[in-house]
Amino acid sequence: MLSHMRIRKRGNRFIRWALLSLACLPITLLLGLVILLLSAKIAGPMDIPSSRPAIFYDQHDQYIGKWDTTNRRWTDIEKMAPSIKLATLAVEDRRFFQHHGFDFRRIAQSAFIDMRSLTKAQGASTITMQYAKNLFLSNDKTWLRKFSEMFYTMRLEMNESKKEILEGYLNTIYYGHGAYGSESAAHVYFNEKAKDLTLAQSSMLAGIPNGPSLYSPFLHYNEAKMRQKIVLNTMVKSGFLTKKRAKIAYNAPLQLAHPEKNTVKKAPYFQDAVRHELTEKLHISQKALASGGLKVYTTLDSETQNMAEYWVKHTIPAYSNIQTALIALDPKNGGVVAMVGGRDYQTSPFNRATHAKRAPGSAFKPFLYYAALRNGFTPATRLKSVPTSFSFDHGHSDYSPHNFGGYYANKPITMEQALALSDNIFAVKTHLAIGMEELVNAAHRSGITSALAPIPSLALGSKPVSVLELARGYATFANEGARIKPELITRVEDDKGRTLYEWNPQRKQVLNRQTSFVLSQMMTGIFDKRLNGYTKVTGSPVARTLSHKVAAKTGSTSSDSWMAGFTPDLVAAVWVGYDKGETINTSPDTGYAKTIWSHFFEDALKGTPKNRFHPPDGVVRVRIDPKSGLLASKGCVGRPTYFVKGTEPTVYCEEINKKSLNHSTEKKTHHSLFNRLFHWWK
Template sequence: MAEKYKTRTERRKQTQVQNKGKQKKPKGLFKRVFLFLVTLGIIGMVAGGATFAYFISDAPKLDEKLLKDPVPSTLLDIDGKPFKEVGQKREYVEYEDVPKLVENAFLATEDVRFYQHHGVDIRRLGGAVMANLTQGFGAQGASTITQQVVKRSYLSPEKTLKRKAQEMWLSLQLEQKYTKQEIFEMYVNKIFFENRANGIGTAAEIYYGKELKDLELHEAAMLVGLPQSPARYNPFEHPQRAEKRRNVVLHLMNKHGFITKEEMEQAQDIPIKKGLAKKGQNQMDSTPYEVFVDQVIKEVEKMGDYNIFADGLEIHTTLDRDAQEYVHKMLTTNEIINFPSDTLQTGITLLDTKTGEIRAIGGSRSADFNSGWNYATDTKRSPGSTIKPIFDYGPAIEYKKWSTYEQIVDEPYQYSNGVKINNASRQHYGKMTIREALGRSLNIPALKTFQEVGIDRAQGFGKNLGLPIKEDLVEADAIGGGKLEVSSLDIAGAYSAFGNSGIYNEPHSVKKIVLRDKSTTIKNKPESRAVMKDSTAFMVTDMLKSVLKQSYGTGVLADIPGLPVAGKTGTTNYSAEDKIKYNVEPGGALDSWFAGYTTNYTAAIWTGYENKSNFLGKSSQGIPKEAFRKLMQHVSEGKETKDFKQPSSVAKVGIVKGSDPAMLPNEYTPEHEIVYEYFLKENEPTEVTKKYEKLKAPYNVNAVYDQNGNEIELVWDYEESEDKEPEFEVKISSDKGGEREITLNEHALTIQSVIPGAKYTFTVTALADGQRSDPVSTTIEIADPNAMEELPGTDPEETLPPGEENAPGNGNGNPGNGNEQGNGNDSGNGGSPGNGNEDGDGNDDGQENPSEGWPGNGGNVTNPPATDSDDD
């Protein structure tokens, strides 16, 4: 009864004591979890089903024509006009004609349970789902052969859930409508094998020059391995990758019981190149656009899993037809350039400077190029001196803030390891600006600049410009003779950034792709990147102008009058050992380059031979310059080409030539001693030179009239210095005869046929080194005797004004006439002939101070002849 009266609190405490130490049983826990998972699964299935239904709601319908026949793609030029259809060539193979060896290779590699599933391989799909959950969506595919047929016939290659759902749905339908053999036939005729090989029959012909039935095991395995990544495993360009992929196919064939281990190992031991046909020898459909089309195909493959030969794409390209046709004509005929031999090869890339769009490609000297070797994009050679703006002077301006006037010394020099470096001329030019060093393409200043910049900065600068730098640079890369090898496409892309104010756009030939559904567009516009300051781009460009414009420039033969253009030459030479080995003549070269640009176009041109045994002579080394000049003239005709714009961060400054540090000219510095260079505004020089003084003026300027000869003799003195040889500018004016100007080296001038009664003024100015002295003037009046004779009943003696008969001379009179006597006590040596009772200076002998008058001019008469001087 006592328990009855316990409070609730007491009862709860008692219960807790009784249950202490006992484990609580998870009653209903597993049941609740199970029900939750079942519910979640049902919800997921419903949601998934609804999503799946939504995804397949707009799936395309099966079309037998699209399943069996590849749809060619159309290429459009820059104006949107079609110029090429790609994909017509195809050797269709019936299922019965597919060798069992080839079928087994495909099954082992692509879909070993092809004949067991109904279009979708659930086991394979489960493994792919797990991989995608752990590694990200798209990490591993589970497509069966049936699904690949559907994808290549109807759908875009984008890895999305919607596309995958539609692919699975159409695959199930396809399996219901067609037999396995028919589906396999569709597959082997639809897949793409690179090099314009659409379908296994075409691939056998292009890669091995034989029919499908004649393929050997190692050949079939190589072909079957290609479709996974046709460009990556291309045996012509990537033989090591192709061999590795072929051996994987052989391994899978052995794993699934199609071949023995011995057969596998024997086939794996065969070199990948054995039996391969020469690239392009089985393709003959060539046009002026084939080289450009070759580049388009490469880019389309990189943009995604597209088959340009079968997917019916509409590809908008950057092609300029006129430019492409001109380049094709330039390389395949001798009408524009006279090539010395058919074996000499040339690669040309023409870009739009502002966008990086490829306007034309010259990739072969052969007129029947068709996916052959593209010398503009496939050939990689040392760049020679075209690399100097990229690895040397560009980084120096960018990082060291050098001006175009920066002084550098060309002198005997060596690499850091002690190896001697020479200029091509084997001469040294002493101290100069980096403008001149680049213009002359001197190696020693380039190496010094590279060392000043540092390898890391030079390397980073080059990578930003798109160069394929795969390993660290060495000092020889400063002059283009190191490890780096480039194509004309690489160099054109890098140079275009200099012409585009430091903005880099990756060269590209495709603007966009429109898929077969006409509603899906994939754009291809590479990101524009600022890879250098606009000041750097402008200053390098202005220096590269000097390469073409200055007399010392190595690229003067590439200059185009009236066109603002910049550029650089490049030459690579043989090593000392190779010169002996290949018997290279003096001056012979391995490669010759020219790269240049305007604000509209950029072009890079390479010329050389495939084999080192052939070398370029002097005339052949000039081909890139000639090709550049003619190509740029052609594409620029009728189009405005603006000059490169000077950025606000750059100042053009006049500098005293040779001054180090740079000094500003003073007002007396001769113009020819001033050079104009570009500086960053915060780095302009401030000190003014004290070297030059004001040019001295002539003195003792005097004009004397000779009545007998009716001429004036003008004379003056000048105090010459050792470093100046002046000229004299004499201006002659007359109140009756107008004005004229004479420049001469002498200190005297005779003026003939003097006009009687005229007043002459002479102004003499010294000229030297672009300077002008202060002018010095004198004036003389010539009396008119005829005017005096007209006065009736007068005598010349009577015409003298009163008081002037015995007027003393003033030191500026005319010379006396020998011993002629006047009418005073004058001996005649100090004044003019006496007139009436006039005398000169009495006993004056004419030996006046030169500063007061011309020697011997002791008197000055007003009767003819009379003289008036303003001698300074």
Template sequence: MTLLRRAIQFFIVMSILALLTLISLYYYVKSDIPSVEVLRDVQLQTPMQVFTQDGKLINQFGEKRRIPVKIEDIPAPMLQAFLATEDNRFYEHFGVDPIGIVRSAFVLISTGQKKQGASTITMQLARNFFLTREKAYIRKVKEIFIALHIEQLLSKDEILELYLNKIELGNRAFGIGAAAQVYYGKQLHELTLAQMAMIAGLPKAPSALNPIRNPRRAKLRRNVVLGRMLNEKYITKAQYDDARSAPITARFHGAEIELYAPYIAEMVRSYMVETYGEDKAYNSGFKVFTTVESSIQEAAQQALINNLHSYDMRHGYRGPERILWSAEQSPLSTTEILGTLRKVKEIDPLKAAVVVDVAEQSATALLKSGDYITLPWSGLSWARAYISDTRQALPPQTATEILTPGMQIWVRQYEQQWQLSQYPRPASALVSMDPQDGRIKALVGGYSFAQSQYNRATQAKRQVGSNIKPFVYSAAFENGYTLATIINDAPINQWDKSVGVAWRPKNSPEVYNGPIRIRRALAQSKNVVSVRLLKGVGLERTADHLLKFGFADQDINRSESLALGSAAITPLEMARGMSTFANGGHLIEPYFIQELQDAFGNTLGKAEPLIACDEQQLETHPQRCAPRVISEQNAFLVASAMHSAIWGGGSWRHKTGWTGTGWRAQALKRRDLVGKTGTTNDSVDTWFSGFNRNVLTTVWVGFDDAGKPLGRAAYNSNLDSNQIVGAESGATTAQPAWVEFMRAALADQPVAPIEPPPGLISTRIDLKTGLLSNKNDHTSRFEYFESGTAPTKYALDEDNSTPFDDEPIQEELF
């Protein structure tokens, strides 16, 4: 009894000492123990992902790769692999496993080394969130106390879910969702048992046991995991044998970018950082769904690239990047050529190649990939030598006039064949949007984001040339002019006292028709008519009217050159302004983010744009309506004149037919399209803007070096008759990209014309005088007028005179 009593006393004393020691340790480290309340609102460092409207990944931003997953979405074998390897009693202990601690202590006492840890999954979670991997006793004490707190605060499933999303697994992959993507390019449910076991073996040493860096050690560790799963009866012997014999299939997989759209992705990144700050934007797991449609965005990028190459090709071939050997030297070996090509940075869609053989009308080249390709004559014949932006050499007759073995060149695939190519020197931008609410459907800021991050769609303020004229004409319609008003299309010679010279604005081309209706003047982009309209309305009144379309006051220079497009505006600003004519007079606000979600797919916000309302919407939901800046009738009259810019007018049978400057859009065979070209002096900047009711697109082409002319191209007898020749212009340089893009954007889309609104009348007028007509032949047409503005007089058969507007005849007319 005495022995028993002493044993009980010893146990009580030791228990008290242990309790006091535990309490002392708790108070010793208490100040260093963080509050685990933060786990209730844990924010995993998850990269921001940017998607198209239809869910294709454009880009992701953030240092850590993490794809958060819910525990109910994790396959059972994956959970079992981690439990069997890291903590097989996880669902039985209270955050600290006494059996594991005793086992670890025994190893320490018997060997004198800390070979085996006793950390439970909860303790590992505590360390991953709040502590370090340092093997120190005091850290282990803190780990235990934090683990106990966590177990009181969270359920077992919540703890396991946090652990599996937080844990580091190598190659910047954090959490099992990211690891599955990084190592196998798969989602969790697509992994095999062997692959799950491989990932479950990584927490012990993510770098040393990495299957990419050290496949042999990784395989041994995988098999240990499989063995523990077998011991725990999670898998059968047959499953174990099958998975154990599986080869190592891991390799590095980058982010699964499904659509490369860097300019729109950078716009999102910049907005999110500005709105939320860098840390929150990059690490909160935001999923940003943009407004761009993947197929349309892809078409926009391809149209811009093709158009720039077309320009560059008609201006001539500037020669190879360099020459690796000459005819007098021995050719390099294949290995040496590939060694050289590996150092070349390729710019999509261009591929670096070295010419190895040249026949009479073909050439063979070696790509960086090691593949040999053939350049047929159809991919070479364009390459007459470049002399200057305005001169090209004679067309080549053989491939040897263009290439010799040893040349390092650029090639690209076009229309299912290889083509000799070069990096285009001009720049370009394309913006397409829904004019009814401002949703950006596609946006391209340049040929290559890798070469230049400068977004010309949103940052390049360039002179707009004749793209300004619809706004000038809108001001005229607001001040009493009509589509039938006759203006004198004759040269202007105006003395400028301030500089002591005469200002002589000219048409381009220098063709003057004399008295001309406003509809035709806009359609044929008559410069002198635009100047006369500005003078008739007044410079200040016209400039103030242009501000209604969202243009900045500092960009609208208040001189008469404004009528010819001296204002500097970005393509996005131009698209926004033009949308007013497509939507009935409303100024919409462009937007590019449709929806914002958190890391788990919960919606944080959706775009609620102001829209172009009809009368019913204006009455029922006025708070949703974009502001009206011009009348619906004014917007339609401008759009109607722009329709003639594509489709022309008159009667070709009676030899009175005429074309508008945008006639190339007729290739789309859609009568619902309207448009306007734009070209500045010396063809420095070229534009085309066109639309129907649902899609509006603006294209700009020019050099980044502001003031550098785009030049002209001579006829190339090697090419077909559809080639573009002569001076570059909005119609020849920018519009082809617009046509190619709109062909894709409008495919399978219903016709959506700009419909005439109430408040207009249509009456037949005489084409020569703009007065009313009783005739029903080629000398007349129906014309639209705002109520109260139609002519009241009829044209007389014997009256050969032409009534002008109220503009006084001044001395500048000659």
């Protein structure tokens, strides 16, 4: 009884405490708000940061550039065209003059729409909030950053007029192509002053900050026009325009300026990628980058970068509209040592090395043959290269690939030779035999992050990947199965020399070491004329350029040309093609990737040992007859070939007569694999 009364008393005390806390909550919140408002008022107006931009250095501590603050032109709001102010207000914050920094109506509407669609599709940031964030805060998603954004927003609203806030916003917002503020944007895009902008020009500019790369009329004119239409329609809804004026503005011709040919920056695509990493990955604020005197040390090797840019420039003729991209990285740690995102940064700053995704064609086959080596195949496994129609999906679908030029061996060839000749029939047979998921898994483990599908054409590289992804995947083979993460920044220091960020390279063993090495040695075969068959090895046009032992693979589709390869010290991938996927149908176009890659690689390896590949334990080297896949003897031409120990052939080619030749190596594989391949072998 006594115990029961004590429990009841404790329950009553808890209820009273809860009710008291609930009653005090509004007072506590109100007190907190008052303190926040007083703090914002006492803090006073906010100064625009002074210009002490972050300095960028390469891996040898040589200056390469800085955080770009040069393309800023502060202009009094009275000297801006009314149309740019109205267009910006309409699309970014139409109730700007009615709220005090926070548009609670818009916040509620945004929350309702997000809850209904179960997505984070609607934004509710006001111009004041964006101004505070862009100028003084980082892009991280923490509660502290949100609280700081609220504080700075209140501070701006309490100490500056709406006119001053709008002026600051319009002078600091980023419009792409290095243009900060409407004055710079007007000059970059139209070669005009902000006061002379037309409604058509203003509505185009106002749509760009939402996605400077996506809505740049220089890069994506159609998308920019769609965005302009949204801006104009919003201006109509806001009561700033009539439908007739909006229609006239949309249809008005826009004479775009040509991007200025300013002084060429060192590694401009690389520097852009570094800027993105600083803000989006390391979450360093633009204020700190523009005025904090930071030092940013990168992975770039300036000499290697110069080689990459030289061979791009001296390989593709100036009159050609074809584009290219190149990535070179150190496979041991993932540091990007060279990056070319296009032929001319001033004309097109879009980085094709990191942001574009294209079908790699046969350059994807190394991932397939790694999976095959792990599923019963060896470099000496033979399959017949003949025109074949493949049935899959339980007989509901057919697939009929073709070899380049319509050439076939019309007899069995080894996997080593199939890779060197880039035989598509052999690849698809292998893909279906081992199970199509095996290739998907091997590629993803190697570092390919793009979506892949277990379909027959995946063996021929039908799914798009980026140049950086392919280089990362090849780096895993160069590392004997250890995957790395590509990186650009090694260290960031503040103006006092204190380290704000330091890179800690990490490797993860994701593939079998012995199998990865065997594959790498198979990939050297694209330069070896001893593997010539019904056609020449795919690296033959540039084989004489190379004096080092290199593992590589070419790739091509109707609109893409690739070459990628590696040594244990360097990985490089090159893509050549047209931005809009136009067909590559001329001989020079199809050879540019090989030429750029081979000359760059040879220059980059100058002064290093001719062969840096060293076999791990568990691998054996034997001489193989490329035609039969058997051990070479006096009567057969031999080529040194590596095998995982225990999988190498044991029969010499001269011991086998022609009648039994077509069956000997097939018996080396396990019975389930034999059964799947038998109807293609016949």
